[in-house]
Amino acid sequence: MRELVSTRTNPMIDPALHFWGWEIPVYLFLGGLVAGMMILSGYFLFRGRHREMSCSCLTLPLLSVALLSLGMLALFLDLSHRWYFWRMYTTFQPTSPMSWGSWILILVYPALLANALIRPPAWITSRLPWVSTLSARIAKRSAAVKFIGITNMMLGVLLGVYTGILLSAFGARPLWNSSILGLLFLTSGLSSAAAFVHLIASDPLEQKLLAKADNGFLTLELVIIGMFLIGLVSSTRVHLEAALLLLNGPFAPVFWVFVIGLGIVLPLIVQSMAVNNKVAHTPVAPILVVLGGLILRFVIVQAGQVSHWTRVVSSN
Amino acid sequence: MARYGMVIDTARCVGCMDCVVACKTENGIPEGYDRDWIAYDTTGAFPTLHMEIRSERCNHCEDPPCVYCCPCGASHIHERGGVVLVHHDKCSGCKACIAACPYDARFIHPEGYADKCTFCIHRVEQGLEPACVAVCPTHCMHFGDLDDPNSTVSRLLASREQHTLLPEAGTKPQIWYLK
Amino acid sequence: MSALSRRRFLKISGAAVGAAAAGTAALRAAGTLPSTGLSAEKGIRTVPTFCDICFWKCGAIATVRDGALWKIEGNPLDPLSNGRLCPRGTGGVGAHYDPDRLRTPLLRKRSRGQEEWVEVTWDEAFEYIAQKMQSIKQRYGPEAVALFSHGIGGNFLKHLLKAYGSPNIAAPSFAQCRGPRDAGFRLTFGEDVSSPERTDIRNARCLVLIGNHLGENMHNTQVQEFADAIGNGASLIVVDPRYSIAAGKASHYLPIKPGTDIALLLAWMHVIVTERLYDRDYVAQHGFGFEQFAASLAPFTPAWAYPETGIEPEVIERTAREMAAHKPATLVHPGRHVTWYGDDAQRSRAIALLNALLGSWGRKGGFYTPVSMDLPPYPYPEYPPSVRGKVDNPGQKYPFAHETITTGIREATLTGQPYPIMGWWVYATNLLHALPNEAETIKAIQNLDLLVVVDVIPSEIAGWADVVLPESVYLERHDDLNVEWFREPFIALRQPVVASPHDQKPNWWIARKMAGHLGLSAYFPWNDIEEYFRYRLKAGGYDYEALKKNGILRGPHQPVYYEEGLAPTFPTPSGKIEFFSPQLQKAGFDPVPVYHRPPAGPPGYYRLLFGRAPVHSFSRTHSNRILSDAMSENEIWVHTQTAQQNGLTNGQYVRLKNQDGVVSNRIRVRVTERIRPECVYMVHGFGHTSRMLKHAFGKGASDAQMVTRYATDPLMGGTAMNVNFVTFAPAEA
């Protein structure tokens, strides 16, 4: 028997750690989603799909800017010493994933804007005619377009991986302490993005393509989640206990039902049947995927804070 | 170069919390917050029990993940004695350091910045001991230079069985507990 | 229970008391109180004084920063603190800043029970009290006003009451605390253990603690020396039904069944006597009636004690031999709060006898002989002689009570026998938490014509007062000089560090003004307390200015052990250590200790034990924001198995219901291995019912409320309180 009683009573720390609320999961989700969207739209550019009138690369870059800004807003809201946030941009801390993240975000914006410039929406060109001139000039040069596409894809990968590494760098939280988390969040970001674009895409061909891609991403995601859990379970006792939080602990119902069941398996089945024309295409599947992606971030962020190296039995 | 550390004799410590109260008055810690605390660690079954009582606080780790993860450069290793400190006016309150500390030694001060034990650097720089060390009625806490083989802390470490907290976390704590 | 057991609360008419907000920022807010009247003051200054969070009176140095009290540290010149305070002393800062403090004198507006108050001036309060006191004196005699007073702060009030003509002055430190111990040791050695205890813990080679939970009991010097003893590798034997902090340090932990310590003590002495391990020279030289005593031990073998105490015979033997091996530097600590089961004076006598066998009384590592400085008293006029004697112990019912019995005064107030008591002054003692059976206390209060309470916070007893007088806290006042009896002789001064924030006054001022209103000014010939200090110190040949500057005046070391050449003296009737006590025999009691099995509780009930937490003093520190921050409520300790049987989980709230059906406030369960399954444990003093204690109100449960029964020690009238049993009730009820 071990009885560990602590007198510490710090808010957010005791009796159980809870320093990050809804803001960080939302930020990580939106970051992952935008990362996925950047990869997709970058890929579309790379493949020259921007020449298709119906390509969703018309809307993706600016939508990404909006979603990313929402994510940044959530991040900002989480800061407890908010008006000092600019301090992140007066320094670069090479050992800090968050520092990397904040600088990556600084690069992501221009890349997205460049991406948007290739197919600027009418509401901009009608007001700023020089934009269409510039846009036409870039679009003419396929090397430039390809470069922008590759840059978007690369930054998308960086951003997606970053959202996972941000957590996995915290060795103090056994659940997060897995190098697979970067890959998991990237894949999940891709599947969410594919689903999301699937929802907004107008071209049925693109829809089908995205559904197929999404099935791939979802399958991959399942495999990665399996690897993530097996990795934890086969590591030290504290890591095993962390994994059990998801497997049969307090987070298990949400994890199994919403993340695995409704967020991955069910949409995977439905979409597989849809791409094989067994059932009609339904927006339900992609909606479930997007929600599953969001809930995954919530579960990982919350359960990670609960996972501990030392278990305090009570505090007074 | 000094390397500051604490050596705490758990055989003498009675868990009275004087160190906790002294920190509160010395450093004006707001109500409801603790820079240091007591852990009563009991193992066994009644009446064959063993209890270790520890006065705990930030370990001023030699390999401090809280410093490494700070995006603002607010958490830093002080040039004097390797003490881990936070510049309040550089801190954004992102809480990465809270996530990074395996000892849960940090908290967010009501004014928004990350806060924790400073090893009472303001006292140490005046040649005083940290408040918690100076107050302890059982004289179980010792503070000093680990690099100086003649310091009390070094001599105690050389002569007594000891352990640090969560050595497996790889942070190299600078607080040792004597058995 | 009658309706009386539900305490009533102070209700202030108008915008009277308590404007300061309680909350997380309270301390900071409180820091902006006009606490010093010197807000223009800049920089740092220090003032030496001595602590008053408990009665140990440690020398302290307070630091004021920019006119506001910052911190309090130990005074290195003081031999009690040795420069380090206990957590309560360190947290004493919070007593000054407590936003719930009493601010002005209060007068009950209607008849008692209406609980409506008006703020009055000090003169109005004194006038009201004086009228009542004069009328009581006329109708019942001056003895009909009693004083309950705890601590050095009450000295001038005691002087006033004596001048008024009352001998009825009592403190709970006797009949509710150390009385049985001092009676047991007096009967054996002719002298008290006194306070600070004359225990030489520092030099002990073997220390035996019987329920004395040093480390939680934070009497500073004792704890410091306890740590030194451990550091020096002393052998430590701890006897406690609970795995206390001290037990955690023990070389031998004896998890005794509650109430069976006499059986253990007899068995230990049996081993030491039969194996002839005692200090034979010492016993031969100083002992009286040893043969009879030794013969009486014959039946009490370790095997006999085993079923009583639950301690294996081998353990009893091993620990007895361990004690003997280190004699005379084996200290069997007499404990302090020893009013447990009603046979406490006899248990204390058994402890005294065990020490006598080990030859530790008067010896290094055992009990030293305390010394003090010579300081002449102030030459006051003679007190008026009391015609009727004290009221508390009619017919010497308790023949070995050498101090006044609080509960005896309460009894007289209830019955009017041997004569009526019509007025109470209460100074710095929260009688509703300190005395057993609060319903009796409340009934007694209802018989009074006058109840004056001098307190610093709106305590439960203040809630029943006719007049509440707000005292300055110790950091804001002078008190009487502390001329301590200790290992080293010294005089200590308490002096103001900061000004009182409102209309609070020091007790010397209150007593002196009150004397004026009672026509007793002749007893307070000095105008100011410093005049009194100067007079006494000059008469003793000491320098007041040096005392002011250092807080302490120390005298040269004097011999305190026989080893240092001190001649053994035993002021008993035989002049020797009384192993067999003719005094007890004559009074009809067992002349050698006898064990009686403690009565068990009703089935399904658990014996309620209680004790100290290091950061609190009794019921007085829970509104101190710094100390309550360190521990804000108490818990009920329940053994894992007991918890399982009762379906209790760690951290859940329950209520306790005692054998008489009294239900406590809600309290958190602590499921633990650290206690015997048949008893439960809680920290004393929580569960405040005074609503004006905004911060402390309703936090945790009160052990005193569960103590509806008590066993009275037939030797000295102590009230044993470990005789109550509780079961668990849902928190919602």
Ligand SMILES: Nc1nc2c(c(=O)[nH]1)N[C@H]1C(S)=C(S)[C@@H](COP(=O)(O)OP(=O)(O)OC[C@H]3O[C@@H](n4cnc5c(=O)[nH]c(N)nc54)[C@H](O)[C@@H]3O)O[C@H]1N2
């Ligand atoms: N149930 C139960 N009863 C017990 C005990 C127990 O453990 N359990 N312990 C017993 C023991 S060992 C003892 S010694 C007694 C202690 O009994 P008390 O001495 O009565 O202790 P407290 O309950 O702290 O009450 C002290 C009162 O003095 C007030 N006070 C504090 N400082 C000052 C001051 O500077 N000036 C004035 N005027 N008032 C002040 C406080 O606000 C409080 O109301 O209780 C005994 N009774």
Ligand SMILES: Nc1nc2c(c(=O)[nH]1)N[C@H]1C(S)=C(S)[C@@H](COP(=O)(O)OP(=O)(O)OC[C@H]3O[C@@H](n4cnc5c(=O)[nH]c(N)nc54)[C@H](O)[C@@H]3O)O[C@H]1N2
């Ligand atoms: N922090 C702090 N320290 C204090 C005080 C305070 O208020 N706060 N008050 C001071 C005062 S005035 C006093 S009198 C002392 C009181 O302190 P002590 O005299 O040390 O202790 P008690 O409160 O009598 O006893 C409590 C211990 O006795 C154990 N016990 C209960 N029943 C039995 C039994 O049948 N047999 C044995 N062997 N043990 C038993 C309990 O489990 C508990 O550990 O503390 C002093 N020190």
Ligand code: SF4
């Ligand atoms: S002050 Fe000393 S004895 Fe008390 S808890 Fe702290 S370290 Fe332990």
Ligand code: SF4
């Ligand atoms: S204990 Fe925690 S806060 Fe302190 S240096 Fe180590 S990691 Fe950082």
Ligand code: SF4
């Ligand atoms: S909360 Fe402050 S100190 Fe901690 S990591 Fe963020 S910026 Fe650095």
Ligand code: SF4
């Ligand atoms: S070293 Fe100073 S800041 Fe750190 S715990 Fe001790 S008193 Fe507090």
Ligand code: SF4
């Ligand atoms: S033992 Fe603690 S509370 Fe009592 S006088 Fe000393 S410092 Fe003050």
Ligand SMILES: [Mo]
């Ligand atoms: Mo006491």
